[in-house]
Amino acid sequence: MKILIKDGRVIDPSQGIDGILHVLLKDGQVAEVGSSIGADEATVVDAKGLVVCPGLVDMHVHLREPGREDEETIETGARAAVAGGFTSIACMPNTEPAIEGDEGVKFVLVKARDAGLAKVYPIAAATKAIKGELLAEIGAAIGAGAVAISDDGMPIGNSSLMRRALEYTSMFGKPVISHSEDPALSGRGVMNEGRVSTILGLKGIPNESEEVAVARDISLARLTGGRLHIAHVSTARSLEFVREAKAHGAKVTCEITPHHFTLTDEAVKTYDTNTKMKPPLRAERDIAALRHALKTGLADAVASDHAPHSEEEKDQEYDAAPFGIVGLETSLGLTLNELYHRGIITLAGLVRLMSTNPARILGLTSGTLKPGSPSDLTLFDPDKEWVVDESKFLSASRNTPFSGWRLKGKAVTVIVNGRILMREGEML
Amino acid sequence: MKFERSDLLGLEDLTREEIESILTTAGSFVEISERPIKKVPVMRGLTVVNLFFEPSTRTRTSFELAEKRLSADTVSIAASTSSAVKGETLKDTAKNIEAMGIDMLVVRHSASGAPHFLAKALDCPVINAGDGAHEHPTQALLDLFTARQKVGRLDGLRVGIVGDILHSRVARSNIWGFTRLGAKVVVCGPPTLIPPGIESIGVTVSYDLNEVIPTLDILMVLRIQTERLTQCFFPSLREYSEFFGVDRKKMSRAKKDVIVMHPGPLNRGVEITPEIADGPNSVILDQVKYGLAVRMAVLYLLSGGELTSEDSH
Numbered sequence: 001m002k003i004l005i006k007d008g009r010v011i012d013p014s015q016g017i018d019g020i021l022h023v024l025l026k027d028g029q030v031a032e033v034g035s036s037i038g039a040d041e042a043t044v045v046d047a048k049g050l051v052v053c054p055g056l057v058d059m060h061v062h063l064r065e066p067g068r069e070d071e072e073t074i075e076t077g078a079r080a081a082v083a084g085g086f087t088s089i090a091c092m093p094n095t096e097p098a099i100e101g102d103e104g105v106k107f108v109l110v111k112a113r114d115a116g117l118a119k120v121y122p123i124a125a126a127t128k129a130i131k132g133e134l135l136a137e138i139g140a141a142i143g144a145g146a147v148a149i150s151d152d153g154m155p156i157g158n159s160s161l162m163r164r165a166l167e168y169t170s171m172f173g174k175p176v177i178s179h180s181e182d183p184a185l186s187g188r189g190v191m192n193e194g195r196v197s198t199i200l201g202l203k204g205i206p207n208e209s210e211e212v213a214v215a216r217d218i219s220l221a222r223l224t225g226g227r228l229h230i231a232h233v234s235t236a237r238s239l240e241f242v243r244e245a246k247a248h249g250a251k252v253t254c255e256i257t258p259h260h261f262t263l264t265d266e267a268v269k270t271y272d273t274n275t276k277m278k279p280p281l282r283a284e285r286d287i288a289a290l291r292h293a294l295k296t297g298l299a300d301a302v303a304s305d306h307a308p309h310s311e312e313e314k315d316q317e318y319d320a321a322p323f324g325i326v327g328l329e330t331s332l333g334l335t336l337n338e339l340y341h342r343g344i345i346t347l348a349g350l351v352r353l354m355s356t357n358p359a360r361i362l363g364l365t366s367g368t369l370k371p372g373s374p375s376d377l378t379l380f381d382p383d384k385e386w387v388v389d390e391s392k393f394l395s396a397s398r399n400t401p402f403s404g405w406r407l408k409g410k411a412v413t414v415i416v417n418g419r420i421l422m423r424e425g426e427m428l
Numbered sequence: 429m430k431f432e433r434s435d436l437l438g439l440e441d442l443t444r445e446e447i448e449s450i451l452t453t454a455g456s457f458v459e460i461s462e463r464p465i466k467k468v469p470v471m472r473g474l475t476v477v478n479l480f481f482e483p484s485t486r487t488r489t490s491f492e493l494a495e496k497r498l499s500a501d502t503v504s505i506a507a508s509t510s511s512a513v514k515g516e517t518l519k520d521t522a523k524n525i526e527a528m529g530i531d532m533l534v535v536r537h538s539a540s541g542a543p544h545f546l547a548k549a550l551d552c553p554v555i556n557a558g559d560g561a562h563e564h565p566t567q568a569l570l571d572l573f574t575a576r577q578k579v580g581r582l583d584g585l586r587v588g589i590v591g592d593i594l595h596s597r598v599a600r601s602n603i604w605g606f607t608r609l610g611a612k613v614v615v616c617g618p619p620t621l622i623p624p625g626i627e628s629i630g631v632t633v634s635y636d637l638n639e640v641i642p643t644l645d646i647l648m649v650l651r652i653q654t655e656r657l658t659q660c661f662f663p664s665l666r667e668y669s670e671f672f673g674v675d676r677k678k679m680s681r682a683k684k685d686v687i688v689m690h691p692g693p694l695n696r697g698v699e700i701t702p703e704i705a706d707g708p709n710s711v712i713l714d715q716v717k718y719g720l721a722v723r724m725a726v727l728y729l730l731s732g733g734e735l736t737s738e739d740s741h
Contacts, residue, residue: 193624194624194625195624195625195628195629196625197623197624197625198623198624198625198626198629199440199600199629200540200541200562201540201541201559201560201561201562201563201597201600202540202541202560202561202562203561204624206624270544271540271541271544271545312517315517315519316517316518316519316545317518317537317539317541317542317545318539318540318541318545319538319539319540319560320518320539
């Protein structure tokens, strides 16, 4: 089984490749990247006008299985991922029950294999039942295939426990992904604290709620030598802490979500509960810092923090609605629209943020087109204009603040393990 | 001329002209409550529901009486007696009430934005009777009306709002209202109860009531809720009163004709001493009296009534 992808702009930062080239896939692996490849009996994919890159990786999604299959299953999430241009996703463990130990990890892997869509890599609970009290069986989870450890959604309030989690996980070489938040400072806050929260009379979450936790987590990473990945960084000063940590050689990486680099807290003014998430949408100054960090490489990855919620739960008073929005099917479009087309990042920069780096952080074999690597590829049209219509989402949930947005840039063809799952915008 | 809005959700987005036209219309309603037969037929056949998810005596009674004096049919629902305790959502509760053919909904809710949420979900006009820490537009309108009755034009006057600004919807609505009518507003309280970024909406901040009082034409005192103590916003009621309680000593430096307002209910001896609350500068009961006229005007205008023009008044 061969696939020849012809005449696309092939971008692979892992090898410094950027040019109009052909890619030959054979037996589920990348066989060759070159300017003249002849291949008999190959399925030919014409990629003229498209970017051809290692499959995109969303390293931060919430699938709701087990527990809330009405909101998302591993299968619907993996399908939404393909529609959004992702060949791999890493799912957070805050399900009911939590994905924990080898049993939980195997459950996800079996479901994902049966679905046969995007690859789904489980991130396992750091603490038992994500309660922040006792360490979960981290080694068993990693042995079964977990790519990282996290209590995402629930900050680990106990600094000593966070220290142990980083220390213990360090022997496996896997990252601890931190949802860095001081729960007491956030209190019952529902949006960014500042001028807009004051006007709206909604309880605020100050930037410092994230920053004191980022500072703590980085200190503990330096103390333990453990690998720390900070999820959904949303403030300028958090980025300063990351910069300092990296300068000192600490093993710290971080990600930024498309909604945080696109929207400010002004979006909350309509009381639309699809503007409610954690961390909250911040002010203009922070947005500028986030965009700058994505430009300079201080931020390692773009991740969606895809968080499906049912319509009944979101269609409530602002205080009562749950935190989180879906992102798998808008992430690439927003990154192209808001960062590439505004001249903030290059296409190679985008591939680095959405494929090369997240694959490296999670230790995946994908994220590159080196011969022998898995034939996971994304072909996208950076100029294709489209309108976000959540009624057409393949995710089981519709909670997006970007309904009706006109975006420039969309995934066209997605190949996972040598199988074409989406071709010319149509799911196969 | 008609009032051009379908709901009254807050004062933030009302223009000076809109606020003044509501106040002028309210002026023509004051006299009705002074008649032996306190009733006019302008809302006959219309049904208004007062849906209150928070306890209220003054505001609810005021709305009910205003509705009755306009001859509307009224039903008042308190949260404790509604389906909310059975787990029904706010939207379902409101949709069910609307299905019974009501013409207007007055709502109070502890969640900021709840009236906006309902205004989107319902076809009938919605009046915000207080939402969380966001707005309480009819309270501010009656405060503006009272202030204008007592001191005349508000342009250039100095208004001090004292107390728990952070949690106060009355403060926010009054800030929009007074600044829009040309007054200068200073908010005063402990830093823990001053919301971040409040200066950016056009007020100044002071932590020293003694310094503020002599400069004021209007002093508005807010209620201190005792639950703020357990949340550590200040250490004791005694200490609060010492710094921010309005008493004779602090008032001795006030302008002679300053008016003292309070939206109620009073914590006598905490944020205000009885001698000030009941003293010659207090207009607290006038606020309540004029509240009725202001709410009649709002109900009348949202039901399609004509604005009273300045000339006819």
